[in-house]
Amino acid sequence: MNASIKIMLVEDHPEYREILEFVFAKKKGLELVSQFGNAELALRTLQDGGRAAEPDIILLDLNLPGMSGLDAMPWISKYAPDTRVIILSQSDHEADVLRAIQQGAAGYLLKSATMDEITTGIRTVMDGGATLEPSLARFILKTLQPRLPKVATECGISEREREVLSLIAKGLSQKEISSQLKISTYTVTDHLKHIYEKLNVPNAPSAIDKAHRLGLFTSNGS
Template sequence: MSVRVVVADDHAVVREGLRALLGAVEGYTIVGTAATGREAVRAAVTLRPDVLVLDINMPDGSGIEAARKVTREAPGVAVLMLTMFDDDDSVFAAMRAGALGYVLKGADPEDIIRAISGVAAGNAVFGPGIAQRAIAYLSGPRPPDTPFESLTPREREVLDLIAAGLGNTAIAARLRVSPNTVANHISSVFAKLQVASRAEAIIKARDAGLGH
């Protein structure tokens, strides 16, 4: 019986690359693709694949948010995160959102195929370098929920200061980093929160209790 897979990534080259990879291996069928977080959720709910392969950095809703919705609305679909993000916050946020597996995009094709097969069978699968952190996380006490789980601690700190009304220069002075570093953090925050302006970011942050 073939493992039915939906691939969700905002880069067409990744989607087509996985289609070609799985198409060359017996026992796997790509039943759909998605380019945004919203499309990923829709495909998982309507197509009910065995596995949803999902990136973290997605337009129209992050992969973390999409994983959480899929876990809730289509619990029979196993979520495998395939991403470039290897920081602890991203890994643990994905796990809290219900992802069964977490593999980096630089993994060997054989490792990606094994990961898809593993989560389809209901197993937790983590790529090299991720496994030890996942074990430590699973064996330790559950951390409290925090807003904007896809953000790193530094990005959340920057967002908190933005919500408090500080400009880039003031934030740089407060954190003792360069204004360029602050600007880079802000660009990453905007991408992860799917906002286009500082005002939108402030509204979201203050609604979540930041900036006070």
């Protein structure tokens, strides 16, 4: 039997923490192992506890008292390099979304998301995918698609790999990509391996980040 997904919650609103705590307690396979009202305490726990204290997922708010969630992300990467971060914020500002992805976030969800969307997002990220709130995914795809073929060609990415890259940016898991493209999960994994090699990145969030730094997320002025 698979172990539960260990979750750390960094959120300064007690009422919202209580809601998430209640939901996770009812969801099989999810375990809220710690929660903090600010980034400093969370980082201190990660630093002092070492690898033994690393959660699988950190749900991270951006607008925290003291250090912001975005400013905490490099330290999370340092103290808990194997932990995946999902931003859970009220902010839908494009700059926040892109900076979070650039910092290595595996997902970005709004607090207006349903509890099912949040728990599904957690499982998607643990399955190797990336999760984005639908309206934010549409923004990224809108800016990504006009320039994707040119840059993909320059990187040596095939048409099928380009499709997979687009679906990664949209937030689909490997299983969902397999279903949509009607190919096996093994083939999806193979495509992802080639994409990561060609973009010289280790994972899906880094692939989105690399696409951003190549200019894929830059508007053409429309």
